[in-house]
Amino acid sequence: MHGELNDFVSRDRRIPCLEYGVKGHPSVKDVIESFGIPHPEVCFIYVNGESVGFDIQVEHQDKIEVFPVSQLAASGQSQCVLPFRPEQTRFLLDVHLGGLTRLLRLAGIDAKFEKDDPGDEVLARISSEDDRILLTRDINLLKRSVVRYGYWLRKTGSKNQFREIVDRYDLRPLFKPFSRCAHCNELVMPVEKSDIAERVRADTLIYFNQFWICPACEHIYWKGSHFERIKALLFY
Numbered sequence: 001m002h003g004e005l006n007d008f009v010s011r012d013r014r015i016p017c018l019e020y021g022v023k024g025h026p027s028v029k030d031v032i033e034s035f036g037i038p039h040p041e042v043c044f045i046y047v048n049g050e051s052v053g054f055d056i057q058v059e060h061q062d063k064i065e066v067f068p069v070s071q072l073a074a075s076g077q078s079q080c081v082l083p084f085r086p087e088q089t090r091f092l093l094d095v096h097l098g099g100l101t102r103l104l105r106l107a108g109i110d111a112k113f114e115k116d117d118p119g120d121e122v123l124a125r126i127s128s129e130d131d132r133i134l135l136t137r138d139i140n141l142l143k144r145s146v147v148r149y150g151y152w153l154r155k156t157g158s159k160n161q162f163r164e165i166v167d168r169y170d171l172r173p174l175f176k177p178f179s180r181c182a183h184c185n186e187l188v189m190p191v192e193k194s195d196i197a198e199r200v201r202a203d204t205l206i207y208f209n210q211f212w213i214c215p216a217c218e219h220i221y222w223k224g225s226h227f228e229r230i231k232a233l234l235f236y
Contacts, residue, residue: 001035003068007154008036008139022058029054032066038142040134040150043069043080053081069168085133086149089174091165092132094123094141099158104165105185107234108176112185120144135165163236177234178221181214188212188221196220 006014022031028047029039045052046065067075069084090110093101095117104111112132114123124144127134134150136142142150155164166172181188191213197205199220212221
């Protein structure tokens, strides 16, 4: 197991070459996940020096090497066993990642969040059906067979997790700050001051002239004192 895949492996198994016994002829995917590694984290696999997919069956004395996404560029491989990300970079976050969801939305990244925990089976299905990258701290959730795109967050704290995801998926070129509602993920749209005058404090109307509204939840936005602070957080 190479690189950050060892984050999932117990310390006594983090050695250059580990002998591992199996019964019958399981798939290489089953062997890899028996070490605790969820399949969406695997980029490519070599068995006896040949690049293979997840479905190949393991034979006696096979030598298996498993590599993470971070080593794709240096490997000479053109792509991962599973696609690293969908054509459109969109995320689905589990119920414990509300803070990270808000930061992604403030950056303009499509981030779906199920506030009322629907359970692992439903989250896995939504991720698959909507072609969304599933972000979670639950390793077993990523092991569900229907999950194609996913990542286990190593860090805790929403700010640290935001930086982790931005770096892993190279999100900065996709940033469109304050274009998306932080509450419900919809794209916001400009609104005339006169149309929202009764819903905003009088002093806000005096100092600001540009306003935006979410067409779904009708939350109103303007570039107040928080604007520069949030922008500094996004462009760390």
